[in-house]
Structures are given as structure tokens and as C-alpha cells.
Amino acid sequence: MLSIGGQDLFVLEFGDILHYFSPYTLTLFLLAVLFTGLAIISRPEEQIEIAFGGDAYYAKETTLPEMRFRRFMAIACGLASIGAMVSGDLFNYTLFTSMVGITNVGIVAAVKNRHVLNAAYAYGIVAMIATLPLFGSAALIVATTGTLSIPALAAGGQAVPLVGKALLVLGVVGEGMAPFYAAKAEMFRAPGAPYVIMCSLSSLLIFLRVVEIVTTI
Amino acid sequence: MIEYLVxxxxxxxxxxxIHRKVIARIQMRPGPPVWQEILHALKFSFKSTWVPRTASAxxxxxxxxxxxxxxxxxxxxVLxxxxxxxxxxxYMLHKIVEHGFGLSSGSPYGKFGGVRSVISAASEIPLFVTITAIYFFTGSLLLRDIVAYQAVHGPLLLIVPPAAIAMYLVILSKLPFGPFSIVESKEIVSGYKTEHFGVWRAALAVTDGLKTFxxxxxxxxxxxxxLPFWLILALMxxxxxxLSFVCAITPVLSPYDSVTVQSxxxxxxxxxxxxxxxxxP
Structure with a gap:
């Protein structure tokens, strides 16, 4: 399959499920692996904050249980991103994408701070609503074409409805938009750069992959 | 391979x-010598290097x-x-890198730079709809196919000038001292770069050089x-x-204005x- 990401390098088969590696998907896959590795081996930083109304400053520390949970969520988020980058099945891609949304909520929601928890709540609602167009797109595409295999759809035998592609993009925007939505509260108030970075990275990766998918199928 | 990188x-x-020199001359200042950035990269390579105590090492x-x-x-x-x-x-992942640079140190200046990087991504990334315009005409996004298309039909600059303008603005967004350089503007010291010194800063300078090229x-x-390689270098x-002219005569926008203009x-x-x-058709 010649996609806009370049000629396929190789295809990894799990039964009837395909994972294909083009120069584009391989690049995204390697970056997801790299940042997941960084989330595993890095410890959180201590954010320096200026005390309001004075010239004192203090360092915020992350407790061990919080660090463990956020690291677990960051690793899960990384694994979901890895799956989404190379999946050759549209339904699997939507599953991985929704998992990215859930784990992103987890990374944020573990912080015991009112502002951050408010952001996580709003964040969770956006991600939850976005699953409707996300899975709806997969349902619509399988109903009209009879397949969810990206290589089969890319072969051009069946016309993928434009509304199916639009819903897919909308769903991914919803799942991926959540970190932008929560960015301010989360990043300003909560330490934990190796985990926060997974929120941004996973969202960006699913955006980049959906561009390739909708232009290929 | 390594010689290409160097x-x-x-x-x-x-x-x-050259960018710094042109900006300085337009602003009636002598400015640094054109090789100043190369000297900076070399200088930082030999300066003391540390990791802040608060950083995620x-x-x-x-x-x-x-x-x-x-x-x-x-x-x-590209090659x-x-x-x-x-x-x-x-290019988009560079935003994550800036974010990582900024947050990893624990410094509030780096943190602001990192956050601005993510926020500006929301407006900068969509500028890449420019590739859709290219795809409409070339039917491919492979660089060699795009070059081959132009050999037959003429430069895309004349076929899709708005796409060229959009890409021009994307490059402008990444240049220092530009109107959209909110991630490293001076009110947050050096933004996401603030805490990376010594060898780390030298590596960052090398990255900036590669990115610009x-x-x-x-x-x-x-x-x-x-085009002939010498002509490509001259055109670059x-x-x-x-771009330096644009940077010299425009102030750094506030983060809100920067995102609004790009949007x-x-x-x-x-x-x-x-x-x-x-x-x-």
C-alpha cells in the first residue's frame, strides 16, 4: 500500500489484524516508544513556585503513591499511543484513541488539587462525549463499506463516506483536545513533567495519525 | 552521513x-558578527554543565x-x-520537545515557555493545511514527487501562492526575535531554554541550526x-x-495576540x- 506517509516498509500480522510500518508510522511509533521509555525511567521534577505576595519561593514535591499512579497511567497512555500509531484496523485505532483519552484523564486526575481536579472533570466530559463520533465513524464506515481494514479501504474498492471521515476527525479532536483544554491548570499547578508530557505527546500523535488515515482511506 | 549533519x-x-545581523542593521545597531551563533555553540560546548537539583534529571x-x-x-x-x-x-513534535525542555527543570520561566509552546501549537499546527493545497495539485506528499511535478508544471510558488505564504509564516513562527516568538520572549528570561546550560545549550544551538536549515x-x-545546490543556498x-526584515519591524506579540493572528x-x-x-477537478 502506498500511502502519503511513504511506501510500506513491512507489515506485522496478528491473525487478521494488520499493523503496517511506513516511514511515517514508523517515525511516530519510535517517538511513542521513546517517550514511554522516558516516562518509565524519569522521576518527576520539583516545581519551584513563588509565594504570593512576597519574595519567598518553595518547591512542590510529588508523593510516592501519586507518582506511581501517574507513571502507571503515563505508561498505559504510551502503550495506547504505540498501538494507535501502527494499527491497520480502523476499529483498533478508535479503541486505542479512546484509551489515550481515558489515560490522559487519569494522569491529570491523580493530582490532589482542586483546580487540577476541576480541569480533569471537564477534560473527562470532553473525552467521553468524543467517543460517540469516534466509534460512530467506525460503525458508519463498516456499515457502508463492509470492512474496517485500512489497507482494504485504501485499495479504493469501497467509497468511504465523507461524513464517516469527518466524524473520525471530530472524535480524535475531542480525545486529543482534552490536554489543550486542561493544559493551563494541569501544567501550572501540578509537577510531573515526564507524565504531563505524555498527555501532549499522545494527543499530538493521534492527530498526526488521523491525518494519514483520512487521506489514505 | 555525519558530514551532512555538521x-x-x-x-x-x-x-x-545573518538573521541577527540583519535585524540589528535595520534597527541601526552594529549587531554581532554573522558567525556569532556558531561561536555560541562552540563556547557552550566548553562551559560548565549541570543539572538543576529540582530537575527531572x-x-x-x-x-x-x-x-x-x-x-x-x-x-x-528532506535529503x-x-x-x-x-x-x-x-515540526509538531518539536512543540513537545520545547514543552519537555521547559517543564523538566522545575523553573517557573521554563514552565511558562513550555506552556506557551503547547498553547501556540493549537494555532500553529493548523497552518499545515498548506499541505492539503499542495496535495490537490501534486497528488502526492513525497518530496521527490513534488519536485518532479514542478519540473513539468513550474514552481508551486506560482501555482499555490497562499500555501507558500502559510509555510512562510510557519517558518517565521520558529525564528527567534519574530512576532510569534512567545516561547522564548524576554519577559520569561529565555523561556524553555532558561535552565539548559553548558553542553545542553550547545546541543540546543545545534538543533536550532539544523531546524533552520x-x-x-x-x-x-x-x-x-x-535547482542547483548553490542557488538553493542563495535562495534560502x-x-x-x-524573514529578518519582518522580525526587525514587528514587536513580539502577546501570547493571546500571537494565537489570534495565527488562527x-x-x-x-x-x-x-x-x-x-x-x-x-
């Missing part, structure tokens, strides 16, 4: 030096290596004529096609000087894509 980084740093160091790795990959993508979608992916080289190839310099441009580009979709 030459590209050195030429990119020279371009950044692994991420603090690892992100520097990631920055070099992604722009080295971008250089080879190999591979998909410009990969180049765009790398890759973006300008890709711009010339995508919109003007295959000319594009950069034009308006993105809206105009989307309208143009809609127009193309309507009229191109």
Missing part, C-alpha cells in the same frame, strides 16, 4: 547569525537528545525526498523545485533575510482549501 547545522547557525538530559534526533531525522527525510508529512510531524531547505524545494539566505491566518487558509476543493 554542514547543515553549521550553515543553519550561520543563517541565524533523565528527562532534562533525554529531551536534548530527542531534539537532536528528530531534526537529524528531518534533515534526512531522501520522503514524505513532507513526516517533516510536518517532526531543514525548514528553509524544504521551503525552497517544495515551492521552487529542484534570501528567504531568511526577508485568523489558518481560517483564511481553510477558506482557500475549500475554494480549491470546489474548483479543482
Amino acid at each position: 554542514c547543515a547545522a553549521a550553515f543553519g547557525l550561520l543563517l541565524l547569525g 533523565t528527562l532534562f538530559v533525554g529531551i536534548v537528545l530527542v531534539a537532536i534526533a528528530i531534526w537529524s531525522a528531518a534533515l534526512f527525510v 531522501a525526498g520522503e514524505s513532507i508529512l513526516i517533516l510536518i510531524g517532526i 531543514v525548514l528553509l531547505y524544504a521551503f525552497v524545494l517544495i515551492f521552487l523545485g529542484a 539566505t534570501a528567504v531568511l533575510v526577508s 485568523i491566518i489558518t481560517g483564511l487558509m481553510l477558506a482557500y482549501i475549500g475554494y480549491l476543493w470546489w474548483v479543482v
